[in-house]
Amino acid sequence: MILSTRPVAKRPTPPPADEPPKPTPPTPTAPSQPNSVTLGPRDRVIGQVYIEGDLRVAGVVEGEVEVTGDVEIDEMAKVKASLSGQDVNIRGHVNGSVVARKRLIVGRSGSLIGDVRVARLVIQDGARFSGKVAMGAAALEAPAKAAEAPAQAQPAVVVLPEEPPELPAPVEAAILPQVSADGKDGKDGKDGKAKGKVPPPKGKAKAR
């Protein structure tokens, strides 16, 4: 049944195969070519995700997602995560806070439960939404930094890059407590190795 709506989806992909195309290693310079990540309907990501470029989700995502480009949540997607991106377009289910540096759109099939900080907001008739709305440049400025800070503190980690397929289980286990603690606990334990690996993403996020 899932077959019907899968635009870019890859059928025979094991989840990890999604990630390789976008190695986001220590290049704090502007990404030269636009990067786009798609998580198909059967893909699942649990943990912290940082993507330089766009993200499209049709599957399950839990944790924390930071995207320098646009985020698109497809109809069948189930997201339990904080999202941040430029344009955020929600047509599926999202439970978590959302930061849209440009515009958040909750489509008529979308449902969003969580607080929202946006520059602009569109909610289509039929969409479900509950949460606090803070809107405008001012709303984004100050708190956005606060929110970004913890994300930078332990940026790397995560399910992303070229982890061999045997890893997923341990990775998940390692990451979960950190996510639930919203970064505070995880910081101490993880930071050491995380920091060396990936530089703070902030510069580019701004530049774009």
Added chain:
Amino acid sequence: METQEAVAESAPMENHNQSDAKRDGQKKFTLGPNDSLEGKLTYDGHMTVDGGRAEGEFRIGGNIEIGNGTVVKALLEGSNVTIKGEVEGRTTARDKLTLGKSAKLSGDVQVRRLQIEDGATLNGYVRMGDFEHQAGS
């Protein structure tokens, strides 16, 4: 603009010729640019504020429409609430709340359905769902 002018209570309709016009069987009154309403209003028709000044607490059985360029500081409650102007205060729509392009709403919102057009500004908590609790404050 024209400050502390009228204190209208519940029946500001006599001032307006448009008022009490029967539209699909429901009463309706319009607050024009030179009108002002301050206080508590409970009314079972439709209410339109188009220009003018309105402050207080309006519980409307029908629909509420806040026109472009209007500034309202009030608790609003109505079936369908359409805002194109500026509203400060809690807003309850028993059915649907629509924020037009030019709308500015600051205050908490309880609605069954919600539509926000691009360009509108909203600051506050949004609660959506059928109404378990309402009224009260």
